[in-house]
Amino acid sequence: MEDLLEFVVDFALRMGADYAEARFQSDITETVTLKNGVPDASTLSETEGLSVRVIFKGALGFASTNRLNRRASKEAAKRALEGAKAASKAVRLGVEMGGGELGRGRVEVRPRVSFEHVDMDARLELLKEADGRALEAVKDVGAHLPARIFTLDTWTTEKTIITSDGVNVSSSTPRVALSVFMTAYHPQRGTAQRFFDLGEAAGWEAVERWNLTRLFREEAYSLGKVLMEAEKPPKGVVDLVLGPEVIGLVSHESSGHPSEADRILGREAAQAGETYLKKDSLGMKVGSQLVNVVDDPTIERSFGFYLYDDEGVKARRRVLIKEGVINEFLHNRETASVFGVESNGASRASAYNREPIVRMANTFLEPGDYTFEELVEDVKEGVYIKNFMEWNIDDRRLNQRYVGLEAYRIEGGEVKGLVRNPVLEVTTTGLWSAVDAVGRDLQFQAAYCGKSDPMQGIPVWTGGPHTRLRGIRLGGRT
Amino acid sequence: MKRTELPSRIVDLALNLGATDVAVKLIERKRTMIRFSNNEVTAFKSYREALIDIFLMVGKHRAGSTISLSPLKKVESAVERLIKVAKMSPPADVYAPLPKGPFRYDPSLLKPSKVSLAPRRLVGHVEAAIKGALEAGAKRAAGSLTATKTQTVLATSGGAQGTQEKTSLEISVRAFTSEVSSGHFVSIAQDEESFRPEEAGRIAGEIAVSALNPTPGKPGRYTALLGPLVFADLVSQVGVLSSAFLVDVGQSFLAGRIGSEVASEEFTLLDDPTLSGSYGARAFDDEGVPTRRNTIVDRGVLETYLHNSTTAKKFDTETTGNAGLIVPRPWNLVVEPGDKTFEELLSEIDRGLYVTNDWYLRYQNYRTGDFSTIPRDGLFLIKGGEVEGAVRELRISDNMIRVFKNIRALSKSRFWIKWWEVEVPTLTPYAVVEDLNFTKSTM
Numbered sequence: 001m002e003d004l005l006e007f008v009v010d011f012a013l014r015m016g017a018d019y020a021e022a023r024f025q026s027d028i029t030e031t032v033t034l035k036n037g038v039p040d041a042s043t044l045s046e047t048e049g050l051s052v053r054v055i056f057k058g059a060l061g062f063a064s065t066n067r068l069n070r071r072a073s074k075e076a077a078k079r080a081l082e083g084a085k086a087a088s089k090a091v092r093l094g095v096e097m098g099g100g101e102l103g104r105g106r107v108e109v110r111p112r113v114s115f116e117h118v119d120m121d122a123r124l125e126l127l128k129e130a131d132g133r134a135l136e137a138v139k140d141v142g143a144h145l146p147a148r149i150f151t152l153d154t155w156t157t158e159k160t161i162i163t164s165d166g167v168n169v170s171s172s173t174p175r176v177a178l179s180v181f182m183t184a185y186h187p188q189r190g191t192a193q194r195f196f197d198l199g200e201a202a203g204w205e206a207v208e209r210w211n212l213t214r215l216f217r218e219e220a221y222s223l224g225k226v227l228m229e230a231e232k233p234p235k236g237v238v239d240l241v242l243g244p245e246v247i248g249l250v251s252h253e254s255s256g257h258p259s260e261a262d263r264i265l266g267r268e269a270a271q272a273g274e275t276y277l278k279k280d281s282l283g284m285k286v287g288s289q290l291v292n293v294v295d296d297p298t299i300e301r302s303f304g305f306y307l308y309d310d311e312g313v314k315a316r317r318r319v320l321i322k323e324g325v326i327n328e329f330l331h332n333r334e335t336a337s338v339f340g341v342e343s344n345g346a347s348r349a350s351a352y353n354r355e356p357i358v359r360m361a362n363t364f365l366e367p368g369d370y371t372f373e374e375l376v377e378d379v380k381e382g383v384y385i386k387n388f389m390e391w392n393i394d395d396r397r398l399n400q401r402y403v404g405l406e407a408y409r410i411e412g413g414e415v416k417g418l419v420r421n422p423v424l425e426v427t428t429t430g431l432w433s434a435v436d437a438v439g440r441d442l443q444f445q446a447a448y449c450g451k452s453d454p455m456q457g458i459p460v461w462t463g464g465p466h467t468r469l470r471g472i473r474l475g476g477r478t
Numbered sequence: 479m480k481r482t483e484l485p486s487r488i489v490d491l492a493l494n495l496g497a498t499d500v501a502v503k504l505i506e507r508k509r510t511m512i513r514f515s516n517n518e519v520t521a522f523k524s525y526r527e528a529l530i531d532i533f534l535m536v537g538k539h540r541a542g543s544t545i546s547l548s549p550l551k552k553v554e555s556a557v558e559r560l561i562k563v564a565k566m567s568p569p570a571d572v573y574a575p576l577p578k579g580p581f582r583y584d585p586s587l588l589k590p591s592k593v594s595l596a597p598r599r600l601v602g603h604v605e606a607a608i609k610g611a612l613e614a615g616a617k618r619a620a621g622s623l624t625a626t627k628t629q630t631v632l633a634t635s636g637g638a639q640g641t642q643e644k645t646s647l648e649i650s651v652r653a654f655t656s657e658v659s660s661g662h663f664v665s666i667a668q669d670e671e672s673f674r675p676e677e678a679g680r681i682a683g684e685i686a687v688s689a690l691n692p693t694p695g696k697p698g699r700y701t702a703l704l705g706p707l708v709f710a711d712l713v714s715q716v717g718v719l720s721s722a723f724l725v726d727v728g729q730s731f732l733a734g735r736i737g738s739e740v741a742s743e744e745f746t747l748l749d750d751p752t753l754s755g756s757y758g759a760r761a762f763d764d765e766g767v768p769t770r771r772n773t774i775v776d777r778g779v780l781e782t783y784l785h786n787s788t789t790a791k792k793f794d795t796e797t798t799g800n801a802g803l804i805v806p807r808p809w810n811l812v813v814e815p816g817d818k819t820f821e822e823l824l825s826e827i828d829r830g831l832y833v834t835n836d837w838y839l840r841y842q843n844y845r846t847g848d849f850s851t852i853p854r855d856g857l858f859l860i861k862g863g864e865v866e867g868a869v870r871e872l873r874i875s876d877n878m879i880r881v882f883k884n885i886r887a888l889s890k891s892r893f894w895i896k897w898w899e900v901e902v903p904t905l906t907p908y909a910v911v912e913d914l915n916f917t918k919s920t921m
Contacts, residue, residue, distance in 0.1 A: 049546065080522075273854070400872070
């Protein structure tokens, strides 16, 4: 493959490109699905091909093909260049590739238990057993679980990237991903629904570690309890304790996304939107001193793991908010050149036929030193929101809403009964400024982050510890 | 062997290896996308792909695969592997054989349309859109243009054989007059004749100009005038969640409501892929069944879910020609028009909000339809039948069934909408919805 990519890069340069980059990517995915206790079609998907990216007089051209031969690759390079030439007439400022620690080398994540050792029927049997536990657990609280769908993916990504300025990196990354959706029902109480993902860059051993039978039982039991027992949440101003699942999403949505430098430049304006941050917002206070938000692709086993990004820049940990202050943006080489900095390795593409753009990897609130009990003990009146269903945020990343699913009233320093759908609807600075204590129990969950056009869904982790917010006025659906 | 004969060849191969049912689709796609922002092109992207989708059944055992178009030997080994996977997978609850042909397809839906992928020509469309926005008064414009040519060759063990060539053009333009004042519009078409990039830019620019100097909006219940972009987003929820598969797994507020009122009498929704010349027109579905015009909601009453043959068997009905081999889906949504002009709709609202666009729609509960979504771009306060000024920072937080039951009137004029937030092409009017709930951040 290296030979083919080098050939393409050389060809593009000979044709007049100022910069050329060729990337091979193969994604092989096997999926089993259990729907309402019954297997649906198992699927195998092989998405592989190569892309070429060129710069010609400041215009960026990208072309892809899934035919892996010299003729098709040459033709792709021509298309990228022709496009860039045509586009150069409608370019004013233009694009340059900024600096960064350009890589040469190979990264392999080796699975301990290879996917091929686990047949499709064994995978479905595991889901079926877990499904059975979920059904029993809901019955224990007097409800039913009439609708559920679980998908389990094993997914192997191979990449090789070669550029005209010396990058030569390749990687092999296996991933496992589980997606769970369940509906609890009771004739008088109606329905409650729960959705979550698990994912890691690892072999089948991750699934064994997840202990799905226990996990499904616990999740279904909690969902059933929410349906059967949750009462109206308190009104007015209360303290909140947010669970890792919620604070992880908050970190992703209201710290990670606004820090993407391509949004600051308006590149995503018509799709995923812009940001309230500007080029000169470094140093701006957005939260309490306890708030430290990090994005780190180098965490082993993480769903968003990589050591070289898709421009071949060495990945590193990025501190987005440091002690409540905007500290660093996420950059690829293109945005880095505009900002006059080096790329910090945040360039990712979801497939061979997608251009690399600025993305998060694993975004989380750094842990503090409180235990969960310490967070709760001096809350007079509050709500603990463990997880959520509904959420959204405006396209400048200022106004957001998270509606709790499993949530509890806190009274006199103790966690009490379940409350139904408490609404946290606040501004970004309002939320981060209200943080007055951060737990020590960092936990992560998997998600797929969507951005760009065509849409690129990429695997990420979001995370954080239990976190306390003071004096929040709960919202509500009137 | 001609490339177009490959699907039939794979069908025969899979049957010989023990499959009871096989559907094979060869897709060859050429696509160009140009992205632009701050009034200049930021990326020119050109895609070529040739893919083979194979779906097969060994009785109740089902498996599917997507691979790159490859030499026959590699395809053969992929089929062998897929047969093994199907046999190894536990059985599904129903076995519905693929529908038996031969089928006749509407020739008007098979007639190829024309779109040029010449780079200069496509850059010209982008320049026209930016010009439209700037001439309307915008300071900057961003968006994307996509031009696509696709050939699909389908063969099934049921005897279906079809070749469909399709083209499309779409542009999405967002225009800004300030950081917080913007407008958005789109144009989508099957061919260049009905493609209007400059008009999309102009409308986006006009909304952005009107949206200048927004003041914080007040939460509460309002009569809402919903523009085509936001109404299309809500309508496509009804269209997509009418898929019987999603109903079955609890991801639809339409579950258990066939024959019931799910919207006001003003609202009729069709899935009509037989509208020759429109963006989402197509002759056959993924099982080779000829597509047809389906009325999903008729004057407020839910008439049908969308089916493939498997979901149809499970629901004890017939396929609606909407396969998706696993998940049925709508092709081309059409809302029947109302009888009023935009100006009449506006003039009848005493106190309300005019919402031009939204994004980020998420459900608290798909089964009940409780959701929220965020207005973006121009959002305007209406007083005494006139737009009084721009507002911001509000969120629609309501229930889908309630929203659709509260539709009071629709406009005569309709627009084809498809963009980042609305994946299914949807022909939609302006809509007036009573008593729509808006919330905002509490701190």
